[in-house]
Amino acid sequence: MKKTIITFARWGNYTIAFKTLFDQLGLEVIPPEKTNSQTIAEGAKIAPEMYCFPLKVTLGNYLPAIRKGANTIFMVQNIGGSCRQRYYGVVQEKVLKEAGYDINLLDFRATPKDIYSTIKKISGASTWQIIKAARFFFQKLKLIERIEKIAQFYRPREIEKGTTDRLLAESFSEIEKADKEKDFSKIKKEILKRFSEIKIEKNKKLPKVALVGEIYTVCDPTINFDVESKLGRERFEVHREMDITYHLKKLIFPWKDWIIQRKINPYLGSTVGGHGRDAIYEMLNYVKKDFDGIIHLLPFGCMPEVTVRPILEKIHLESGIPFLSLSLDEQVAEAGINTRLEAFVDVVRNYHQSKKI
Amino acid sequence: MTIGIPRALIYWKQPHFWETFFKELNFKVLLSPPTNKEIVEKGVKVSDPETCFAEKVFFGHIMWLDEKCDWIFIPRLKTNAEKLEYCPKFFGVPDLAKILVKSPILTETFDEKKEKFKKTLGRLGKKLNKGQKETEKAAKSAFLKGKELKEREKKDFLKQIEKKGKKIVLVSHPYNLYDDYVNLGIKEKLEKLGSCPIFIEEVPLEKTQDQKSKTQNLGYPKFHWEFGKEIMEKVDRILDYGIVGAIEISSFQCGCDAVLKEFVEKKFKENKIPFLYLLIDEQTGEAGIQTRLEAFMDTLK
Numbered sequence: 090m091k092k093t094i095i096t097f098a099r100w101g102n103y104t105i106a107f108k109t110l111f112d113q114l115g116l117e118v119i120p121p122e123k124t125n126s127q128t129i130a131e132g133a134k135i136a137p138e139m140y141c142f143p144l145k146v147t148l149g150n151y152l153p154a155i156r157k158g159a160n161t162i163f164m165v166q167n168i169g170g171s172c173r174q175r176y177y178g179v180v181q182e183k184v185l186k187e188a189g190y191d192i193n194l195l196d197f198r199a200t201p202k203d204i205y206s207t208i209k210k211i212s213g214a215s216t217w218q219i220i221k222a223a224r225f226f227f228q229k230l231k232l233i234e235r236i237e238k239i240a241q242f243y244r245p246r247e248i249e250k251g252t253t254d255r256l257l258a259e260s261f262s263e264i265e266k267a268d269k270e271k272d273f274s275k276i277k278k279e280i281l282k283r284f285s286e287i288k289i290e291k292n293k294k295l296p297k298v299a300l301v302g303e304i305y306t307v308c309d310p311t312i313n314f315d316v317e318s319k320l321g322r323e324r325f326e327v328h329r330e331m332d333i334t335y336h337l338k339k340l341i342f343p344w345k346d347w348i349i350q351r352k353i354n355p356y357l358g359s360t361v362g363g364h365g366r367d368a369i370y371e372m373l374n375y376v377k378k379d380f381d382g383i384i385h386l387l388p389f390g391c392m393p394e395v396t397v398r399p400i401l402e403k404i405h406l407e408s409g410i411p412f413l414s415l416s417l418d419e420q421v422a423e424a425g426i427n428t429r430l431e432a433f434v435d436v437v438r439n440y441h442q443s444k445k446i
Numbered sequence: 447m448t449i450g451i452p453r454a455l456i457y458w459k460q461p462h463f464w465e466t467f468f469k470e471l472n473f474k475v476l477l478s479p480p481t482n483k484e485i486v487e488k489g490v491k492v493s494d495p496e497t498c499f500a501e502k503v504f505f506g507h508i509m510w511l512d513e514k515c516d517w518i519f520i521p522r523l524k525t526n527a528e529k530l531e532y533c534p535k536f537f538g539v540p541d542l543a544k545i546l547v548k549s550p551i552l553t554e555t556f557d558e559k560k561e562k563f564k565k566t567l568g569r570l571g572k573k574l575n576k577g578q579k580e581t582e583k584a585a586k587s588a589f590l591k592g593k594e595l596k597e598r599e600k601k602d603f604l605k606q607i608e609k610k611g612k613k614i615v616l617v618s619h620p621y622n623l624y625d626d627y628v629n630l631g632i633k634e635k636l637e638k639l640g641s642c643p644i645f646i647e648e649v650p651l652e653k654t655q656d657q658k659s660k661t662q663n664l665g666y667p668k669f670h671w672e673f674g675k676e677i678m679e680k681v682d683r684i685l686d687y688g689i690v691g692a693i694e695i696s697s698f699q700c701g702c703d704a705v706l707k708e709f710v711e712k713k714f715k716e717n718k719i720p721f722l723y724l725l726i727d728e729q730t731g732e733a734g735i736q737t738r739l740e741a742f743m744d745t746l747k
Contacts, residue, residue, distance in 0.1 A: 137707065171534040183708060358540065
């Protein structure tokens with residue numbers, strides 16, 4: 090039998106944590122290629138034309154890894170309830186096979202039990218080993234999410250421009266290198282210490298902007314043209330609630346969904362798949378917290394987000410909060426996004442100023 | 447009291463059902479006219495640019511009904527009797543309509559995962575101040591009407607099958623098949639070109655297969671969408687009837703069709719049946735479709 094070499098769907102900075110998970114299980118991993126215009130073009134070429142953007146992106150990420158020797162792909166289904174994400178696995182397997190790649194696609198449901206049994210089958214690791222690997226994975230994931238959040242705070246306040254982004258990149262590569270769990274707490278401490286040493290302007294009241302929308306586009310800076318740090322460099326404090334932990338928490342504790350539904354009842358009476366409801370809930374929350382702008386990110390034609398967009402626009406009209414909706418796909422160019430962001434930045438600044446008076 | 451029903455999208459899932467139901471309950475029913483240019487333009491103007499064409503048409507119908515009736519009826523269809531889901535875009539339709547129109551929206555959630563269809567109908571009746579018995583009676587005659595329609599469709603289908611000529615199957619959702627403005631009168635066009643088109647919707651299924659018990663490879667995933675399962679099963683069935691070509695019609699930006707098309711196409715290709723994929727939207731021109739249909743007809747044996 091051929092040796093199993095794994096690759097998986099890339100997801101922003103969290104890819105590091107996923108790689109660790111497979112590494113720790115003793116599996117051979119070739120991480121998916123970093124997203125760039127070339128991989129996107131390559132993915133879009135073989136993907137179904139009408140399918141949503143993340144499918145094309147992840148396909149493009151697999152291809153270089155497959156050429157390097159990967160033969161097994163991990164794909165989770167059922168992340169988004171009713172939406173198309175459920176069929177990513179089958180459709181990707183179909184198009185890859187049609188394109189002449191001989192791969193084995195492991196399609197599993199996002200339940201702890203299903204994930205466990207799939208991992209167990211492929212790696213043959215003991216339960217203890219899986220628990221240990223999962224623990225290390227969560228530690229890394231948590232740290233990545235934490236420093237992303239810290240960076241959102243430091244970036245607009247830093248005195249020497251670019252320090253935070255540099256430090257962030259350094260930290261990610263350090264986290265990626267760490268392969269022993271027992272050394273990890275030391276690395277973590279060091280990284281956090283370095284962040285706390287960044288010189289910042291204190292007590293500065295900055296305009297606050299929030300990112301809402303589809304989880305994949307919101308979390309992956311390579312897809313959304315790094316909106317988060319672009320706004321940060323414009324001296325905006327950026328917030329976002331969507332990350333993997335948020336999603337996992339919702340999977341395990343369903344009452345979060347009940348709370349959301351109760352809060353958004355006047356606007357939407359039912360789930361629409363994906364994180365459609367969450368976008369409305371978050372936007373209402375941000376309006377209440379007196380934010381200065383909302384950016385809505387979605388892949389072009391994303392079913393849940395397109396359904397809720399008129400509702401978000403309604404909230405925007407009711408509250409007056411600046412709102413920008415960006416649909417992303419393989420046709421979108423960075424220059425176009427930049428122009429729209431620049432205009433939005435001006436609107437937000439004006440809005441922030443007008444509130445002071 | 448007048449209840450307005452838009453003649454689009456959900457209407458075509460169960461034509462005549464809601465009409466009969468409300469008429470039996472002694473309401474006046476105002477059905478929006480067949481889709482025309484004005485309705486489409488109105489719909490395109492008010493709805494989100496990225497939503498599917500079928501939904502844009504639907505909003506056009508709602509705009510037409512606005513202020514012409516006391517209520518506009520838009521059900522929230524979630525799951526059907528087989529516990530399979532409808533398109534997720536249907537879930538949010540009543541709420542989106544509420545933003546657009548001044549007339550109040552009459553809605554009820556039909557989720558058979560939680561509640562039987564008839565029970566939900568009872569609740570709808572209560573909302574309209576009608577008693578249990580009245581509602582049940584109205585529902586009964588509405589169901590009868592639906593059955594009648596099914597019978598007629600079956601007869602239609604058998605008649606069509608027996609005809610001599612190039613049999614072409616049209617695969618799509620009912621709201622694309624039956625709305626002649628939306629599909630640019632494709633049926634008529636095909637007939638003029640000397641073929642006999644068959645709607646996939648009219649293909650009779652003796653009994654629907656239970657997906658769960660099936661273990662053999664069907665060549666398509668287990669769809670959690672009702673239309674996904676239905677269309678795939680009907681495609682499987684139509685292959686026995688000696689068709690020579692297949693056309694799939696899809697509204698632009700229909701997310702579900704992006705998935706479905708892959709497997710419909712695969713099925714026909716495996717059976718060596720020529721397959722044409724047509725996307726329709728508000729900008730589709732008659733001439734373009736005509737050219738493509740003519741070219742397609744030439745490829746058929």
